Amino acid sequence: MVxxxxxxxxxxxxxxxxxxxxxxxxxxxLGQKARVTEIRAxxxxxxxxxxxxxxxxxxxxxxxxxxxxxxxxxxxxxxxIMLRKSEAQGIQVEPI
Amino acid sequence: xxxxxxxxxxxxLRIALIGNPNTGKSTLFNxxxxxxxxxxxxxxxxxxxKAGIMKLPAGDAELIDLPGTYSLSAHSPDERVVIxxxxxxxxxxxxxxxxxxxxxxxxxRRNLFLASQVATLKIPMxxxxxxxxxxxxxxxxxDLNLLKGRMGIPVIPTIGTKDQGTADVKQxxxxxxxxxxxxxxxxxxxxxxTAMEHLKVSLPCVGDELLSESExxxxxxxxxxxxxxxxxVSAEEAxxxxxxxxxxxxxxxxxxxxxxxxxxYRHIDGLIGGVVLKDPDLAxxxxxxxxxxxxxxxxxxxxxxxxxxVVFQAVYSWAGPVMDLIEGGKVWVQDMIGPALAGTPMLQSxxxxxxxxGVGAFLIFLPQILILFAFISLLExxxxxxxxxxxxxxxxxxxxxxxxxFVPLLSSYACAIPGIMxxxxxxxxxxxxxxxxxxxxxxxxxxxxxxxxxxxxxxxPVYGPWxxxxxxxxxxxxxxxxxVPTAWFVTRFILKTKSxxxxxxxxxxxxxxxxxxxxxxxxxxxxFVQKAGTIIFFIxxxxxxxxxxxxxxxxxxxxxxxxxxxxxxxxxxxxxxIVTLLEDPDSELNxxxxxxxxSTQINQSFMGRIGKAVQPIFEPAxxxxxxxxxxxxxxxxxxxxxxxxxxxxxxxxDVDEEDGSLRAALKNSKWQEGERAETPIYTVPVVIGLMxxxxxxxxxxxxxxxIIKEAGLRWAIASFVYMxxxxxxxxxxxxxxxxxxx
Numbered sequence: 001m002v003x004x005x006x007x008x009x010x011x012x013x014x015x016x017x018x019x020x021x022x023x024x025x026x027x028x029x030l031g032q033k034a035r036v037t038e039i040r041a042x043x044x045x046x047x048x049x050x051x052x053x054x055x056x057x058x059x060x061x062x063x064x065x066x067x068x069x070x071x072x073x074x075x076x077x078x079x080x081i082m083l084r085k086s087e088a089q090g091i092q093v094e095p096i
Numbered sequence: 097x098x099x100x101x102x103x104x105x106x107x108x109l110r111i112a113l114i115g116n117p118n119t120g121k122s123t124l125f126n127x128x129x130x131x132x133x134x135x136x137x138x139x140x141x142x143x144x145x146k147a148g149i150m151k152l153p154a155g156d157a158e159l160i161d162l163p164g165t166y167s168l169s170a171h172s173p174d175e176r177v178v179i180x181x182x183x184x185x186x187x188x189x190x191x192x193x194x195x196x197x198x199x200x201x202x203x204x205r206r207n208l209f210l211a212s213q214v215a216t217l218k219i220p221m222x223x224x225x226x227x228x229x230x231x232x233x234x235x236x237x238x239d240l241n242l243l244k245g246r247m248g249i250p251v252i253p254t255i256g257t258k259d260q261g262t263a264d265v266k267q268x269x270x271x272x273x274x275x276x277x278x279x280x281x282x283x284x285x286x287x288x289x290t291a292m293e294h295l296k297v298s299l300p301c302v303g304d305e306l307l308s309e310s311e312x313x314x315x316x317x318x319x320x321x322x323x324x325x326x327x328x329v330s331a332e333e334a335x336x337x338x339x340x341x342x343x344x345x346x347x348x349x350x351x352x353x354x355x356x357x358x359x360x361y362r363h364i365d366g367l368i369g370g371v372v373l374k375d376p377d378l379a380x381x382x383x384x385x386x387x388x389x390x391x392x393x394x395x396x397x398x399x400x401x402x403x404x405x406v407v408f409q410a411v412y413s414w415a416g417p418v419m420d421l422i423e424g425g426k427v428w429v430q431d432m433i434g435p436a437l438a439g440t441p442m443l444q445s446x447x448x449x450x451x452x453x454g455v456g457a458f459l460i461f462l463p464q465i466l467i468l469f470a471f472i473s474l475l476e477x478x479x480x481x482x483x484x485x486x487x488x489x490x491x492x493x494x495x496x497x498x499x500x501x502f503v504p505l506l507s508s509y510a511c512a513i514p515g516i517m518x519x520x521x522x523x524x525x526x527x528x529x530x531x532x533x534x535x536x537x538x539x540x541x542x543x544x545x546x547x548x549x550x551x552x553x554x555x556x557p558v559y560g561p562w563x564x565x566x567x568x569x570x571x572x573x574x575x576x577x578x579x580v581p582t583a584w585f586v587t588r589f590i591l592k593t594k595s596x597x598x599x600x601x602x603x604x605x606x607x608x609x610x611x612x613x614x615x616x617x618x619x620x621x622x623x624f625v626q627k628a629g630t631i632i633f634f635i636x637x638x639x640x641x642x643x644x645x646x647x648x649x650x651x652x653x654x655x656x657x658x659x660x661x662x663x664x665x666x667x668x669x670x671x672x673x674i675v676t677l678l679e680d681p682d683s684e685l686n687x688x689x690x691x692x693x694x695s696t697q698i699n700q701s702f703m704g705r706i707g708k709a710v711q712p713i714f715e716p717a718x719x720x721x722x723x724x725x726x727x728x729x730x731x732x733x734x735x736x737x738x739x740x741x742x743x744x745x746x747x748x749x750d751v752d753e754e755d756g757s758l759r760a761a762l763k764n765s766k767w768q769e770g771e772r773a774e775t776p777i778y779t780v781p782v783v784i785g786l787m788x789x790x791x792x793x794x795x796x797x798x799x800x801x802x803i804i805k806e807a808g809l810r811w812a813i814a815s816f817v818y819m820x821x822x823x824x825x826x827x828x829x830x831x832x833x834x835x836x837x838x
Contacts, residue, residue, distance in 0.1 A: 005829055039354065044171045044319045046595040052166035052179075052599065053206040059600035064387065064602075067397045068490035071499075078202050078234055079603040080387075082486050084493060087597050 025074070025091040028036040034093035035059055046090045052081060054091065097612055109157035109686035110190055111150065111269065113183060114214060115198030115521070116207050118479070118603035120226045123256035124198060125161045126615050128265065133615075135623055139186065142525045142807055143177045152266060154273065160192065163523070166206075168213045170314055170322040173594035174525035181349035182217050183308050194272055196265065196280075201238065201253065202230035202604070205364060205371055212282055212360045216310045221249050222268050228261070230604060233426055235375035243371045248275040257609045272746045289350035290535040291316060291341040300328045307712045316341055317356040361592050364677030383479075383604045390483060403480070405507055411510040415463035422463070426456035436823045445644055446637075454636030455732065456627040459797060461513045465624055467619045469509050470515040472521060473616035473621045477501070477608035479745060481521065482600060489598065495580050496587025498524060498598050501531040505579075508538035509572075511797045513628075517620060524596040530586045532807045533815055536799050537582070539574035539791060542735045545753040547571050549738060553759035554783045565785075573742060574791045577818075578822060624802070631801035639732045642702040648693070655696060660691055691746040698743050717789070717827035718782040718835075720767065727789065734795035781834025785827035793823035 005046065028034055032074050036058045055077055063080065064073035073082045115121050125133075138145045161179050165719045184191025195214060199207035204225070225231075231238055244251045248266035254261030272384040284292075292312055301307050307326060309314065326621050340808070342352040350358070390396050404534060430448045437444035475481040492501050500522040508515030515535045522528040547568055556564035587595075619668035648655075656678075663674045663685070674713045676810030677685040697705050697821030701809065707725030714724045730737040738758070742751035745761040763837075765777045794800065794816045803812040 003609070042353070044594060044601070047169060047317070047319065047353060048167065048597045048599050051209055051356060053168065053209065053357075053361065055354075055357055055361060064391050064486075066391075066486050066490060068487070069392045070490045070493075071486060071598065073391075073486065077203065077205060078236075080205065080383075082602055083483070083597070083599045084133065084489070087599060095600065 023092050023094065025060070025062065025088045025093050026072075026093065028087060028093065029052060030062055032095055033059060033061045034095045036091060037094050038092040040090040040092065040093075042090065045087045049083065049087070053077060054081070059096070060093065071083065107190075109152070109155070109194070109273075110160065111157050111194045111196060112160045112192035113196045113198060113222075114162045114178065114182075114210070115164060115226075116166050116484070116601070118601055119164070119198045119200040119207065121161065121164060121198045121224070123477075123609065123612055124196075124224065124226060124254065124262075125159065125264075126612055127256060127259050129159055131615070131618065133619060136833060137620060137808075138177050138427060138808070139188075141177060141431055142529055142629060143174050144520050146411045150266075151629050152269065154270060157269070157723050159196075160189065160400040160544060165210065167210060168314065169318045169320060171320050171596075172525070173325070174593070178311060179314065182214065182219070187688045188489060192219060194269060195318060196221050196224055196393065197221055198224045198226050200230070201225035202229045202234045202236065203367060204238065204251060204359075207568075208364045209357070209360050209366065211279060212363055213313075214554045215279040215281050216313065217279060218281075220272050221279050222265065222272060223247055223249055223251045223279070224261075224265060225251065226255045227606075229255050229258075229278050234604075235371040235382065235517065239371050239373070243368065246367050247279060249279055257612075259743075269685055276533065280367065282360060284347060284352075284359070284458075287344045287350070288522075291344040291779075293485065294339060294341045294344065298340075299334055301326050304503075313356070313618045316659040317352065319353065321405045322515070333630045381604070382619050385484075386605055388833065389603075390480070391486070400484060403475075403485075404502075407468070407475075407503070408469060408506055408510060411464050411468050411507050411514060418463035419460055422456065422459050424451060426459075442644070446640065449644070450637045450640035450786070453640065454633040457633040457636045461511065461624065462621055464511050465514045466621055467518060469620040470613055472503065472518055474608050474615040476521065477612055478604065479603040479605045482602050486602060489693060493598070495584040497583050498522065498527045498529055498594070499581045500524075501527060504531050505538055506534060507606045508535040510541060511542070512536045512538065512796065513542050513802050516799065516802045517624065519806065522597070526591045526593060526595050529591060529811065530583045531585055531805055533811065534579035534583045534804075535580040536794055536796070536815065536819060537792065539572040540796075542572070542733065542796070543790050545735050547787055548755040549748050549759070549762075550787050552778060553762055554778060559781075568695065569673060571787050571791050574788060574826070578792060580585065582818075600605075627797060627805045631804065632798050635732050635797035635801070639729070642706075643698060643729070645702060646700070648697045648700050651696070651700075652693070655693065656689075658693060688746075691743075691748050694743050694748065695746040698725065698740070713824070714827075715783045716832065717784070717824070718777075718779070718831040719827075720765075720777050722765070723777075723782075723786065725796075727786075727793075730790075730795050732795075732797040734790055736791070736792070779835070781831045781837075784834055785830035789827040791823075794819035812822075 023037065025034070036056055038056060039050055039054065058076060061075040062068060062072060063075045066072070071082050071084045072088060073080050111123060113125055125146070125148065128150045133146065133148040135144060135146045137143065148159045148161070150157045150159045152186070154778065156442050160181060162181060162221050165178050168179045170179055180186060181189055182192065182195075189696065197209065197211045215221070225238070240253065250272065252261055252264045252268055256267065292309070295312050295315055296306070299307075299592055307323065311323050315321045315334070324331050327334050344353070345352045345355055387416070390399055401829070410740050430452055433452070434444065434448055439445055472481070475484065481503070484502060487499070489499030500720045502520040503521065504515045507518055507694055512535050515538065516532050519528045519531045519535070519791040522635050551564050555567050562592070589606060595774060660671060661680070663669070664671055667686075668674060669677070674685065677683045679688055680686055707728045708730065709723045710722040711719065711724040719727065723739070725744065726740040729740040738751060738753050739749040741756075742758055745758065747755070747757055751758045762778050763776070767773050767775055769779055800812050800816055803815055
């Protein structure tokens, strides 16, 4: 992993991609809490996520993963909201 | 009723019920309207429409129950239904006078997002805080007086499942009629006003009606707004102007796609700041404990399988005794009425085999529909349905369906009628249509008699029970194997509207209320009988006529003398003895003669003639004219093939699939002419082809009727043609490939 980091750091383009994957909601462990840093609103799906109150600075928790691995459920403001992994990708977080 | 006055009569008050999914909206709707409800679809889209009559001291009001939604944003005509109703775009519904906004009191902030969007419509509003009991349970406190002051509209706490607060809602409606009150609207920044002004000026609407403010918001904020279809200009031009308008927001430092949510939530936070108090150290609630089990990797899956097994068993087996009762009742009525009409054979046949048979043909589905809807109501109201979708979604998402397709498809293995009706639980219209389209491929219980007849007569005696079991299993699998790629194809290439994201709440568990379960069953049953029942009835009458006409009575003397001559030749007795026997209604000879008459009638009826005429089409599948006629006669209901074969082979219509004489007749059936003369008709490839045909074909008038009702005539025709073509292809492939090996 360290080796990978060093090499990636030299490539600004790859660094952006790696940072993005590392900070995505999907990188959280089950039960882990995080603060939303950004929703990359690019599609109507991201728009839906925003309308559910999942926006910048909101605290979320990855609380369930379906038995077959997808979708996932996150806890926001006391409510459990399910979304597919493909739909969760745009949610950028910072673990707390 | 008020007496008619010369002045224009004041029209009925229209009230719209709107809110997020899982807020207990339907329960409130039941409380406010009772049984005075009607359901259907919105014109032109596959979205369920529900309305009811609410009794108020000032007269009756119409209550429109809008589909549950989290936002007004609309990327397809289906999603646009809510905003269309609110703007009075459906001429026959009209713009609502009052909005009842139902919020889940336990989750006020998120629920108010939609309310804040709706406020831009400037319709008087009442805020209902439903599931009020969940506030304390989730360790929250709501300062009601503070909230009322900030909202400026009536705020009513209710507990729908206990019928608490219903009277308060009605009173608030009356108060609002005297003095309209509106939710405080969001204060948009200047850049927003400039952007809106730009759109209003540059994009004229079709029919010179202006887009309302809320509709213009959709144009501005949604990535692919469905409002574009209302504009006079092309989609490209609209897009250019929208991009220009969004530039105003960008210059102001806002991302246009994030701006709407950000601004509305800022507005809401201002309105409810200090209203909701939360206890930070609350112990995990009941929902969380139940979910530990029901969403567990191992136990959760086991519980799911167990529950679905019960649902399937209920629809498949428990309905049996009631269906037998309906069947028995039908026969009893036929026996009672039959003798009275004996003097007029045609009327007798019309009443017995047409009318009573037709009524029985749709009543027979009622037990399964009622049982399934009882379970659906229990699953939805308890909050488990969303979890079932959560567990199953992975299996369905890749072919364009979603986790909510599971229950409808599973039920379709018992019967496609309740299964297709159950697709109404799927919110995404695209997934719903695809599920409706593939549901009839699931091997329903009516296909079983055909499989048992064919396997019992031709597979089991030759290849043994193992292959018999394997064949039966494969027959149940064929439909599924075709359905999956069909769903994939339909959602990818036919239904081109954007999929709705499968983002939804897993609601808190609640005890379902039996009254709501009862309403749901009543509604489903009533609707089926009213809408699909009439179509099924008429199909049965048409089929009756095509089997009854033209009559073979004129040929009867010829048939009779030939029959007598044949019996004399067989050495059964003298001509006189046989004539005497024929006149004795209880003699075997008399019965044999009447079976022969039945067989002759079906041969020369319209149905028989058409069957013989289409036999060349079935030639590549190795079907003779008898199979062709039976297949054709089975289009209204596939299980009819057994009795049709019975009549054709002069065994009578009462044979069943276990009947030894029918199996023997099929085995002994041989080609009469051509190069195959004297070889058996029913070879293994023909039998497999016949079963594949039945597995894939759309042979159910009731299913076609329910597709017309749920998805429209075009989809019903598409389904019929597609399934029939596939069935033919499947039978031909089975026969052509099979004859190379057997």
